Amino acid sequence: MSTPLLPALHRSEGDSPDAVTVAGRSCSREQLLGAAGAVARRIAGAPAVAVRADASLETVASVVGGLLAGVPVVPLAPDAGPVERGHVLRDSGAGLLLTAEPRAVECAEIETVRVDAAERADWTGTEPDPDTTAMILYTSGTTGSPKGALLPRRALAADLDGLAEVWQWTAEDTLVHGLPLFHVHGLVLGVLGALRTGSRLVHTGRPTPQAYAEAAGSLYFGVPTVWSRVARDPDAARRLSGARLLVSGSAPLPGPVFRDLAALTGQQPVERYGMTETLITVAARADGPRRPGYVGTPIPGIETRIAGEDGSGIGELQLTGTTLFTGYLGRPEATAESFTADGWFRTGDIAAIEDDGSHRIVGRSSTDMIKSGGYRIGAGEVENALLDHPAVAEAAVVGVEHPDLGQEIVAYVVADGVGERELIDFVAGHLSVHKRPRKVRFLDALPRNAMGKPQKRLLPGL
Structure with a gap:
């Protein structure tokens, strides 16, 4: 048994x-x-x-x-x-x-x-x-x-x-x-x-x-x-x-x-790092060093590596080991895209590994993952909810640094005849309440590239 x-x-x-x-x-x-x-x-x-x-x-x-x-x-x-x-x-x-x-x-x-x-x-x-x-x-x-x-x-x-x-x-x-x-x-x-x-x-x-x-x-x-x-x-x-x-x-x-x-x-906290797809893979040890900004070393059964680094030692964190998921339900293409050709999981997070093995997470490889109040929130999901409102023509959602939440959700919208509070409540009524925007900023148009993709880094105030 x-x-x-x-x-x-x-x-x-x-x-x-x-x-x-x-x-x-x-x-x-x-x-x-x-x-x-x-x-x-x-x-x-x-x-x-x-x-x-x-x-x-x-x-x-x-x-x-x-x-x-x-x-x-x-x-x-x-x-x-x-x-x-x-x-x-x-x-x-x-x-x-x-x-x-x-x-x-x-x-x-x-x-x-x-x-x-x-x-x-x-x-x-x-x-x-x-x-x-x-x-x-x-x-x-x-x-x-x-x-x-x-x-x-x-x-x-x-x-x-x-x-x-x-x-x-x-x-x-x-x-x-x-x-x-x-x-x-x-x-x-x-x-x-x-x-x-x-x-x-x-x-x-x-x-x-x-x-x-x-x-x-x-x-x-x-x-x-x-x-x-x-x-x-x-x-x-x-x-x-x-x-x-x-x-x-x-x-x-x-x-x-x-x-x-x-x-x-009287004691320093320990940090750890993980994802839904991988569970917790890196953690500071109870009997090891604890430094602000560092999430520790791989737990038993996990190996990590940095890919695509340009000589700075910083690149995408990839990992393999015993705690990984088996795939996305009903989405074989998405599953395949999340792994490298040699079978390592692509976290999408940018990290550095020090000589002693300590890991430091530098940022996200995309602007579309927001971490607010401990929640991981996909910007695309919030954007889709905003676009369900009949007055909203365009929407772009980002995370902006916040002293308490880590990041707060800010929505940029092209809309007519609707106010900030109505849109915040609209999203809260469609998704989990913690996914609602904290602020809504109104624009005449979203900045886009030649292919029509919104350029979030060009949004005003970012």
Whole structure:
């Protein structure tokens, strides 16, 4: 039999009534296994299941139930608008939508199943093959609709084991975070990591400085926006001094925040780097050097290289190894384009590797990927939403440096008879709320080249 993906669920040692806490509600691992078993019984045989991934025990039970049953799990942002939700449900082929709150979802195109974390059932199915798909995570595509990245069980296991080694992550830890549960950072690392290592999990609901301070964890996850807010609350930050590791990811951590956290908590945070398609591939070690602007070295099982560098040591970061996806669902051409001829994944990020192996991410090879508040947002997706408005003739979306969010979404539009607030609300109603523009600037025409392609670098103010 294959080794369980989440072995801690099947162990009684170290279990406790509050082994898993999400937004103030707790359960033991045994209780979670029973709730997940009830889900697994209901969904067994489905081609895939979508999960409305809000911060709840029901979300955790739904995801674990899918993994037990060997049914690919498709996490769905709880604030996803009808256009985004419809695309993900249709593209993934999900047969069911699992949710704790059916009334929060108006969806006629798929059967909605209510999940209750208090339900219990035994699951006696065998452990699925490691090569089968565990999750279909949707990327923020830079040129259109999101693509579904197929993540096999073996990739999840390899990534979590590699990070456990790098961060010295054990069952003695208490992991604390308040990150969304529909992407790699919050769900794979922040939930499945605890259920693989056996560490206690405290999901704070909202990632506020006060909630982090009160959780009394040993291991904390956050995005730069979270850490910048913690650093601005000295009393809360000082209460994290008992933690052994503060981890930042999903976007570069500003140097001033790095230094403020170190001064207030007594330790420097560690950074890491990854993508939906690759999971986390590079990370600073718990027992290694920590420098602002550096994301560490490759985790076990990963190799990296710099391609196309011009003598400066800077070029596109490419990688290969055990944590990579198997491809984009139904898009063989896009899959092929994402790999080099010799099989290395093209990240699209520009990086440098120092003599000691430390990696520094310099920027994006395209202006079309925005990192705001820890989210990766494809400009093309937001542009398509804006163009759905009848008053908008042209749209270009960029990320502009922001002291709190890292980048804020700014839309340049050619439009008639519509105001900024209406367009912001329009996008928020079609996509996830965090994908809405923060500012809208009106132009008579977008700058374009001879081929008619918008030239974002020529937009005013950039």
